[in-house]
Amino acid sequence: MGKSLKFLIPLAIFMVLAALLFYGLGTDPRKVPSPLVGKPAPQFNLPALNDPSRSVSDADFKGKISLVNVWASWCVSCRAEHAQLMRLARELKEVQILGLNWKDEAADAIRMLRMSGNPYLVSAYDPDNKVGIHWGVYGAPETFLVDSAGIICYKKIGPVGPDTWETELAPTVDLTTKTCKESS
């Protein structure tokens, strides 16, 4: 490098720093990657929200691709994503949507589903975070994509948006073999 250009070095360093900091502005520190992705979903067995005599467990994953959606009636973002879940429940025939009703009151949760529709095949009822802890849930909504062998392919933190299935969830699973794609 010529001596004449040396004065540009601090500028270059500044630009790199500025670029890094600018990138940092766009990332969300609340999204903590889950160590469970690529691992078998934690075993659980909970009563169903609307029918305590029925149980929901990891056996329900067998042979199907599942979306496990952590929700609660007090959770505002869950209401925001509700319409998207309803749409996915209608459109995705090859995927079953299971709910994990988290830290909620059964009566409130049932009322919410009655009023705005029920996208879930069934919701497991976890009022005191017994199962949530094992799934590493730290807020609602969270959505796990689980393959037919019970492996977690992806964890979506925050509300499911109009293109979340297409851009984030679907690319991590093979719909014909019903197994997670190897992450590249």
Added chain:
Amino acid sequence: MSTSNRLPALFLAGLLAAPLASAYTLEEFQFDDARQAEEFRDLIDELRCLVCQNESLAGSQAELAQDLREEVYRMMKEGQPRDEVVEFLVARYGDFVLYDPPLKLSTYPLWFGPLLLAGIGGFVLLRALRKKKHTVEKDLSDEERKRLQELLADADQEDKA
């Protein structure tokens, strides 16, 4: 009584209630001995709450923190060693829960980045200093010396004036 009259009273009530709100502390956790209580306190101090990310499990009022405190308490009461409790949480929530992250490939930048940067800074500083020492200050030429004398003389004159 109007609302505006009630405000100071409400404010006072809030102030009085504040210590109560944070008094969840360790009252509800009963231990066999002081050593176990201290171990529990140490541990939840070193674990990070995922909801209020800059607070430890010990300090956070988040509901999730309370759930995790209870889980840690339960495991310790069952006699599980500290390492296993930590492993349990890391397996579910990731290294993020640790205020003291382990040394591994993905945390190398975290551990060595600052050292590297300080090293580069030190190197640049040393080089600059050394260079400065080696540059001999040129003596003034006769012409410059003459001009200097003139300027000083002018300044003297102005001071006296």
